[in-house]
Amino acid sequence: MIRAPSELKADAGMLRASVSFPAELHETLELIAKQKMVSVAWVVREAMEQYVARQWPLFGAVNNGGVCHG
Numbered sequence: 001m002i003r004a005p006s007e008l009k010a011d012a013g014m015l016r017a018s019v020s021f022p023a024e025l026h027e028t029l030e031l032i033a034k035q036k037m038v039s040v041a042w043v044v045r046e047a048m049e050q051y052v053a054r055q056w057p058l059f060g061a062v063n064n065g066g067v068c069h070g
Helices: 023-036 040-055
Strands: none
Touching: 023 040
């Protein structure tokens, strides 16, 4: 699997989490990852960054795995 540019950096500052998905959702995530030529983890991180940005827009956007306050 080809990794996205943001994944090519060392995993410094990254925390690992275990998440369970219904089989159908996981299959969809795998299809998205394959189309984008990235990992499922990248797809999930991207989705969570967008979710957090929508939930707390006044606190800034998520950038490179951390929340930017500004």
